[in-house]
Amino acid sequence: MYPLLNSPLGIGPVTVPNRIVVPAMVTRLSGDDGFVNSHIIERYRRFSEGGAGMVVVEASSVHGGRSGPLLKVSSDEFIPGLSELSAGIHDAGGAKAILQIIHFLKVARSGWRQMISDLAIDELEAIPGLFAAAAQRAERAGFDGVEIHMAHAYTLSSMLSRRNRRRDHYGRTLENRLRLPSLVVDAVLDAVGPGFAVGVRFDAEECIRRGYSVADAGQFAARFADQGVAYVSLSAGGKFEDAVHRDGKPLYPYTGFSGDRCMPGDSYPDATNIWMAEAVRKEVRRRGFFTPIIGAGKISTASLAEGVLERGAADLVGMARGLLADPYMPLKIADGRADEVVRCIYCNVCKSLDENFKTVVCYLWPKGALHAPRPNEARAAAIWPASGSGVQAEPGIGDVRIRWSAAEGDVVGYDVLRSEDDGPFERLTSCTRTAQLDNTVVAGRDYRYLVIPYDSSGARGEPAFAVEGAIAVG
Ligand SMILES: Cc1cc2nc3c(=O)[nH]c(=O)nc-3n(C[C@H](O)[C@H](O)[C@H](O)COP(=O)(O)O)c2cc1C
Structure with a gap:
């Protein structure tokens, strides 16, 4: 490769x-x-x-x-x-x-x-x-x-x-x-x-x-x-x-x-x-x-x-x-x-x-870290809680708010993927919070979302789908 x-x-x-x-x-x-x-x-x-x-x-x-x-x-x-x-x-x-x-x-x-x-x-x-x-x-x-x-x-x-x-x-x-x-x-x-x-x-x-x-x-x-x-x-x-x-x-x-x-x-x-x-x-x-x-x-x-x-x-x-x-x-x-x-x-x-002359760190690193985590530093894989991922996507006026429950383990972030009109899932963004606003949707198309937690080494957990059906934006 x-x-x-x-x-x-x-x-x-x-x-x-x-x-x-x-x-x-x-x-x-x-x-x-x-x-x-x-x-x-x-x-x-x-x-x-x-x-x-x-x-x-x-x-x-x-x-x-x-x-x-x-x-x-x-x-x-x-x-x-x-x-x-x-x-x-x-x-x-x-x-x-x-x-x-x-x-x-x-x-x-x-x-x-x-x-x-x-x-x-x-x-x-x-x-x-x-x-x-x-x-x-x-x-x-x-x-x-x-x-x-x-x-x-x-x-x-x-x-x-x-x-x-x-x-x-x-x-x-x-x-x-x-x-x-x-x-x-x-x-x-x-x-x-x-x-x-x-x-x-x-x-x-x-x-x-x-x-x-x-x-x-x-x-x-x-x-x-x-x-x-x-x-x-x-x-x-x-x-x-x-x-x-x-x-x-x-x-x-x-x-x-x-x-x-x-x-x-x-x-x-x-x-x-x-x-x-x-x-x-x-x-x-x-x-x-x-x-x-x-x-x-x-x-x-x-x-x-x-x-x-x-x-x-x-x-x-x-x-x-x-x-x-x-x-x-x-x-x-x-x-x-x-x-x-x-x-x-x-x-x-x-x-x-x-x-601002402040120490340069990355938003995707664990909170407070001065350096990126090493791949072998993760203590516990990122998994969804027993109660489930709780991923939901709510259409708003011209946007979609996606929310989910915090994953467990040594989780540092989440990839958010999106599929448009039944197409393949593509990465929309990654974030460290448990919510994301998608303000790049347009009316007349259907969207589906997928959230994947990852641990500090970058290893991904199970993907969780937001909805069974597609979301149409108003
Ligand atoms: C925080 C930060 C500091 C940078 N400092 C320098 C620098 O000291 N010298 C330099 O030539 N470019 C500097 N750059 C520009 C980067 O070398 C690079 O050209 C730019 O970020 C675009 O590449 P990227 O899209 O892969 O980040 C800096 C960029 C960032 C984000």
């Missing part, structure tokens, strides 16, 4: 054991001091233990500025903690450990933010050296590589942006916009040894008005491929330009439409952004480069991921929130237990925790 997904691939000098990537995800588990702690190590160990091929550790700052709870790699004092982190990832499983490195500008609670046009030439030209020093520290700390963060709202992304209006040779034209990011890539490649992978991540489309799209992104990717990067990872959106300012909070670049496109929520289709990766990859290949491309964005099942690889849309598949929900997904897939995966519902609770 899933032969491509489970096959190894070389990214520059490093071989990853399979094509499943944990893209960078800020955890907010570090203190404001930016040091690695035991919770961070545990979070990343689980991704590797769970069978991912490559774990990209969250954005870590290359410079000393204040950043709230974010990892730092801006001086040698961070090396011991980062060494423990890379060792934790390597000891726990076969994943390669990549550190994402970031430079960002200042933001204030008033909504003010520093712009790239505010940077003096000497400040700008100091940036490649900061990235190079950070990459060397990551190498000394035992990481397999670094990923240069050029995506979303941060300094290098703002340089690449079509909104970059700097009036010197770092702005406006495509070549000028590429200049600083290219200097960073060269500086990092020069600073590290030949066995160390240097990847880049940038937006395939900015998803803002007057922003760039895949035509520019293809050119960026070809340039970085020509410079010798180990891989190109593609994201989308996440910009300050359309962010919504909330009183008393610094601007968060994922609050506008481009933020939705970066972390597409439940209303978006599966694999929302993969067409972008496909277009960029095509351009890179057309120019004769074989640099691996990573695509991401609402890809949460093995069959979807295998399909992406089969049709050549990407070479590796990033699953951020999907692997946050269940870091053991790759092992379950490899063991033929894909039906035990706790599947992300893209509710974006994790995103709003990040926005």
Whole structure:
């Protein structure tokens, strides 16, 4: 099953054991001091233990500025903690450990933010050296590589942006916009040894008005491929330009439409952004480069991921929130237990925790847990009580309310499935409560519901049907 997904691939000098990537995800588990702690190590160990091929550790700052709870790699004092982190990832499983490195500008609670046009030439030209020093520290700390963060709202992304209006040779034209990011890539490649992978991540489309799209992104990717990067990872959106300012909070670049496109929520289709990766990859290949491309964005099942690889849309598949929900997904897939995966519902609770500088956890984890449960942690299987599941579905005006009794055992959640007009049951959502409102029904069709409890390891209990007959919505 899933032969491509489970096959190894070389990214520059490093071989990853399979094509499943944990893209960078800020955890907010570090203190404001930016040091690695035991919770961070545990979070990343689980991704590797769970069978991912490559774990990209969250954005870590290359410079000393204040950043709230974010990892730092801006001086040698961070090396011991980062060494423990890379060792934790390597000891726990076969994943390669990549550190994402970031430079960002200042933001204030008033909504003010520093712009790239505010940077003096000497400040700008100091940036490649900061990235190079950070990459060397990551190498000394035992990481397999670094990923240069050029995506979303941060300094290098703002340089690449079509909104970059700097009036010197770092702005406006495509070549000028590429200049600083290219200097960073060269500086990092020069600073590290030949066995160390240097990847880049940038937006395939900015998803803002007057922003760039895949035509520019293809050119960026070809340039970085020509410079010798180990891989190109593609994201989308996440910009300050359309962010919504909330009183008393610094601007968060994922609050506008481009933020939705970066972390597409439940209303978006599966694999929302993969067409972008496909277009960029095509351009890179057309120019004769074989640099691996990573695509991401609402890809949460093995069959979807295998399909992406089969049709050549990407070479590796990033699953951020999907692997946050269940870091053991790759092992379950490899063991033929894909039906035990706790599947992300893209509710974006994790995103709003990040926005509020709170510890990033998943809504589908047991209440109060700091990490996803291990598959062997369930103490008792999820079963319906002797009195029955009590599943009922009540049609309302334009919606259906489904309720059921709490299952017993080590139950953490429920899958809710729905059949329309006697069709097959398909997953509607998963939840941790014992009720769910279905507000995506339309009049004139018949619906049936099915609720399946699952325990903390993801093992499912008996399905319970809501009604014998079908429900017609008014
Ligand atoms: C809580 C959270 C934190 C994130 N932090 C980062 C980050 O540090 N660097 C980055 O490049 N992307 C970050 N992302 C974006 C993800 O890497 C990924 O591109 C996005 O979630 C879409 O993939 P998905 O649909 O598989 O979740 C973050 C996403 C989430 C939900």
